[in-house]
Each structure stands twice: as structure tokens, then as C-alpha cells.
Amino acid sequence: MKLSTKGKYGLYAMVFLAQHDGEGPQSLKAIADLGLPEQYLEQLLGALRRAGLVTTVRGAQGGYQLAADPGDITVLDIIDAMEGPVNFSDCLSAPKNACPRGENCPTRGVWEYLTVKINDLLKGVSLKDMVENNVSLQVEGENE
Amino acid sequence: MKLSTKGKYGLYAMVFLAQHDGEGPQSLKAIADLGLPEQYLEQLLGALRRAGLVTTVRGAQGGYQLAADPGDITVLDIIDAMEGPVNFSDCLSAPKNACPRGENCPTRGVWEYLTVKINDLLKGVSLKDMVENNVSLQVEGENE
DNA sequence: TTAATTCCGACTTAATTTATCGGATTTCCG
DNA sequence: CGGAAATCCGATAAATTAAGTCGGAATTAA
16 A cells, blocks of 8 residues: 555645745745656645646746645645545445445455545644654644 | 555465364465455465465375464564565665765655554564454554 | 746656466365 | 365466656746
8 A cells, every 4th residue: 555656746745835834835836846857746736736726827927836824734635636535445435335345345344444544644634743743643632 | 555465365374274274275276265366365375374374284185284373474574575675765775875965864864763653563463363353553562 | 038937737657556377286075 | 986076375477656857838036
């Protein structure tokens, strides 16, 4: 289980925008200077815009900026926009009785459980957390 | 972020073996009757064997069986064997200063955090839990 | 008007996933 | 002993997805 470069590049770009939040639009070139392929990144930023996570200013001096407060944009938002929703099994999106294994399939519950839990995890980290380096293994909500 | 069929088929097969634990070796054909492509499954079971999760009996009346108690085999073991370890970024396996972003990369902590947390999640579900349908959103270790 | 910049669809290439095939080996059982 | 039932294994093929490239249209500040 790994993250695609799409997800990673998207997150890098969003962190960059968070770091420059309030400084006006950041050009594609400036973001790509992080070491990301410029033309590929352009596609990804298009997806982020269509997902409502960034706004753009076209034309000279234009660029990209966050569409919301860094504290209100989470890793989940970004991963969802870049890779589609976390999905461990298509059987979850199908009606229960459509599954050839029937309703008491012993794995269905696990797919549900893991999907919900991982979504919670991703939702728990915002861009603000990241730029403030607030993410550690003892963050909020811990009990182990 | 999704699970490959490798991971899913592997888990289906292991649950089947757990359901028939103690009944002697189960043939590939019997497992494939779950609706999985037989020759592909054979590869996967080979990987599970090499990972030490199943043992095999060759020859007529042979087959596969769990190498350990169902309570001692977790979803993590199976996913790791099928897809390799959960890995959100290669920068984690490299030394800290090998990363071109330097030591204070704001995403590195997130990769670490998510990797550990997801591993914990997967480790928390055993085959025993699954066959007993013990997996729900209120399982052990909850505090939200 | 020009240069900077995003936007967009089509295309290419590379990598990975998902198988399939053919035969070698092992072992039960009559 | 011989045949059938199985696993084992390396190679290959097909399909899908990921990753990256290209060329040009549209927009806008200066």
C-alpha cells in the first residue's frame, strides 16, 4: 500500500501554498521549483482547482493560492482530489446483496472498518499542522 | 489509495484457510472456488508460503494450511506479504539527510505518522477476528 | 501589444498489475 | 510400480494505470 506520486506531489504543492498563504498567487514555476515536473504538476493543480482546494488567477502575475484556510484543508481532501477516495473494495459501493459472497462476507466488515479509520486518520492532519510541524506520533486523540 | 486484487485475493484465501483450520490441507482448487483465478492464486499462495504464513503439503491430497493460529495472523502480515510494506514515501527508508528537501521537510513527519498509524490499524485485526465477525467500528482501542 | 501565465485535450512512455502457460517435482493410493 | 493429484517455478503476455510530454488556446498585467 503506497501513495502515488500524484498524491505526494499534490501534497508538496499544497504545503508550499500554505507556506505562502496570503502572499498572493504563486506561479506554477515557483511551485515546480520544489523539484517537481512542471507540466505534470500543472495537471495536478488543475485537479486541485476542480476539487475546490485552490483558486487561480490567470494571466501574467497569476498563479495558484489556497481556496480556504490552511487549518481547514486536510490531507484527506488532497488525497481524495488526487487519487480518488480511499477504497479498499468495490463491494462497499455496491449494494450488499450484489456481492456474490452474500451478506455475511467476513471481509466486508474489515473493508468498512479500515476505510473509515484511514479516512479519520487523514482527516486529522491539516495543512496548518504540517507547516507548523505539528505532526508527531503523540498528536491529539492518542491513547496508546 | 486502494488495495490491489493481490491483497484482496490473499486475504480471501487466508480467511478461507482460517475457516478450515485444523481440517487438513486445502487444495488450491478448493480455495479458488471462492471465485478467484486459480493460476494467479497459486502465485499468491507461493508468496504467502515464502512469508511463512502458510505451510504446504505437496503431492496428491496436498494443499495449503495456516502456519500459525488464526489469532496470531493479522491483516498486516498478509498485506505485507502480498504488496510489500506500507510505504508512503521512499524518503523514510533513506537517511534523513539524503532527502533533497533537507531535515525539516514538513511532510516527512506526516509520512511517518501515517505509516505507523496504518500499520497499527492493520495489525489490530486478526484472522480470528474476521472469521468470528468480530470486526466492527467499535472494536478495542477506541476512544472517539 | 507583448510577455507571462493558466488552461486543456491528446498523446507517449514506463511501470505495475493481473494474469496465463508449460512443464518439473512430489506424493498419495490402488 | 504406475498413474493421478497436487504443489512448485520461471517465463511470458495482456491489460491497466501512472507518469510525463506536447502544442496551442485563452487570459491578463504591464
